[in-house]
Every structure is written in C-alpha cells, then in structure tokens.
Amino acid sequence: MTLALIVVAVTLLWGVVSGSFETLNLLLGAGFGLLVGFILRDRVKATGGLRRVRAIVALAGLFVWELLASAIGVAVLALTPNLKARLRPAIIAYPLLVTTDVEITLLASLITLTPGTLSLDVSADRSVLYVHVLQLTNRETLIAGIAAGFEARIMAVFR
Amino acid sequence: MFNDALVFASIVLVIFGALFGLLAAIGLLRFPDFYTRMHAASKAGAVGCGLIFAAIAMVSLDGPVALRAGLGIGFVLLTTPLSAHLLARASYLTGHRPAASTAVDEFADTER
Numbered sequence: 001m002t003l004a005l006i007v008v009a010v011t012l013l014w015g016v017v018s019g020s021f022e023t024l025n026l027l028l029g030a031g032f033g034l035l036v037g038f039i040l041r042d043r044v045k046a047t048g049g050l051r052r053v054r055a056i057v058a059l060a061g062l063f064v065w066e067l068l069a070s071a072i073g074v075a076v077l078a079l080t081p082n083l084k085a086r087l088r089p090a091i092i093a094y095p096l097l098v099t100t101d102v103e104i105t106l107l108a109s110l111i112t113l114t115p116g117t118l119s120l121d122v123s124a125d126r127s128v129l130y131v132h133v134l135q136l137t138n139r140e141t142l143i144a145g146i147a148a149g150f151e152a153r154i155m156a157v158f159r
Numbered sequence: 160m161f162n163d164a165l166v167f168a169s170i171v172l173v174i175f176g177a178l179f180g181l182l183a184a185i186g187l188l189r190f191p192d193f194y195t196r197m198h199a200a201s202k203a204g205a206v207g208c209g210l211i212f213a214a215i216a217m218v219s220l221d222g223p224v225a226l227r228a229g230l231g232i233g234f235v236l237l238t239t240p241l242s243a244h245l246l247a248r249a250s251y252l253t254g255h256r257p258a259a260s261t262a263v264d265e266f267a268d269t270e271r
Binding site: 017019075079087108112116134 | 178179182183185186189190191192194195197198199201202203205206207223224226227230236237239240241243244247248251252257
C-alpha cells in the first residue's frame with residue numbers, strides 16, 4: 001500500500017520534472033519510484049486517514065503564514081536605523097518533545113524558516129534543540145510558543 | 160483580459176521577490192554576527208526566491224512549466240533551512256563565537 005503510494009507519487013513527480021507525460025517516460029518514473037520505495041522500505045509506516053490529511057493542511061497553513069511574517073519581520077529589521085539596540089540575540093536550549101528523526105528534522109526546518117528563530121544543533125541524546133533567537137524577550141514564552149505551535153501540530157501529523 | 164491580469168500579478172510578485180532579495184542582502188551587511196546574518200539570508204532569501212518562482216508559474220501560461228516552478232518553491236523551502244542549519248552549526252563547532260551582544264548562550268555550556 002505504502003509502496004504503491006510512493007511509486008505513484010514519484011511517477012507523477014518525474015512526469016512534472018521531465019515535462020513529459022508519455023507512457024515510456026512515465027514507466028521510467030515508475031522505475032525510479034520502485035527504487036525509492038526499495039531504499040525507504042524500512043523507514044515509512046503505513047498510516048493514513050482523513051484526520052492526518054487535515055493535520056497536514058493545518059501544519060502547512062501555519063507554516064506559510066509564519067514564513068511570510070518572518071520574511072517581512074527580518075526585512076523590516078534590516079532597514080531599522082538603530083539596529084544594535086533592536087537586536088537581542090541569544091541561543092536557547094529548547095527541550096524537545098518529539099523523538100523520531102523525521103519529526104526532529106521537520107521541527108528544526110520549520111523553526112529556521114519562522115520569525116526570529118534559527119536551529120543550531122541537536123544534542124547528542126536528541127533531547128534538546130539549540131535555537132538561535134534574533135530578538136529574545138522571554139525564554140519561557142518562546143519555548144511555550146514553539147511547543148504549542150509547530151511541535152503540537154507535528155505531533156498531530158505523526159501520531 | 161485574464162492574461163493581462165496574470166501578467167500584472169506576476170509583475171507585482173517579481174517586484175516583491177526582488178525587494179526581499181535586496182533586503183536580505185542589506186540584512187547580511189548590517190547584522191552584527193554570522194548567526195544573526197543567517198536569519199536574514201534564510202528567511203527573506205527563501206521568500207524572495209519563492210515569490211519569483213510563483214511569478215514564473217503565473218506568467219508561463221503553460222501547465223508543465225508552472226508545475227515545475229511550483230516544485231522549485233518546494234525545493235527552495237526544503238533546502239534553505241537545511242543549509243542555514245548546516246552553516247550555523249559548522250561555524251559554531253569550528254569555534255566561531257556569536258557577537259558579544261548575545262544575551263544568553265546555552266549552547267556554550269554543553270559538552271560536545
């Protein structure tokens with residue numbers, strides 16, 4: 001089931017990238033799909049359902065909104081006359097609730113693309129994510145904000 | 160008529176995309192240290208690039224080209240945070256310290 005999904009997705013992707021939907025070309029794409037499915041065979045779990053689709057849409061919506069807000073925020077900041085006074089950089093240890101590789105990677109990437117935060121490193125035991133903050137106001141509010149926002153929605157997708 | 164609207168909308172997108180690129184560059188010049196600079200480069204840069212891709216998708220009036228432009232947005236959003244994270248981590252681990260104005264550095268206290 002999961003393999004079929006991967007093959008279909010990679011085939012479509014290949015059709016889009018190569019710009020041709022002819023039968024032979026799509027067969028080549030399906031071949032790549034099989035290869036990808038084979039490489040990922042132990043990494044993907046078969047899960048699905050409408051609940052998960054809704055969770056993914058919610059996460060994507062939050063992400064697009066935050067991405068625009070962060071780009072505008074950092075662009076405005078770049079034009080601020082008194083830049084040094086406005087910045088309050090800090091590196092914060094964020095206690096991770098998510099545990100798997102996929103979840104941590106996704107959370108780290110989302111954090112990097114959202115307002116004022118940038119993922120720096122994950123601790124060796126994968127319990128802490130070090131986050132660089134551009135304008136720190138309050139450490140606890142920041143951590144609570146990430147936990148209630150992205151981390152909660154990532155968990156909704158993967159659990 | 161419809162095509163005119165599309166062209167107009169894509170012009171607006173290109174202008175905003177270029178503007179974000181410019182502001183990202185200004186941010187790179189003005190921010191105090193490497194880590195704050197990565198903020199400007201990753202966020203404003205990715206959005207600027209994404210807006211220009213969206214403009215290409217609109218003005219192409221061609222299904223496959225538009226789809227590929229959409230795919231381009233996806234890959235930019237996928238790779239930008241990874242490279243920002245890699246650069247920031249590598250520079251910290253090779254001993255490049257954050258600016259003195261950094262208020263808290265909880266990363267410095269950890270053993271590696």
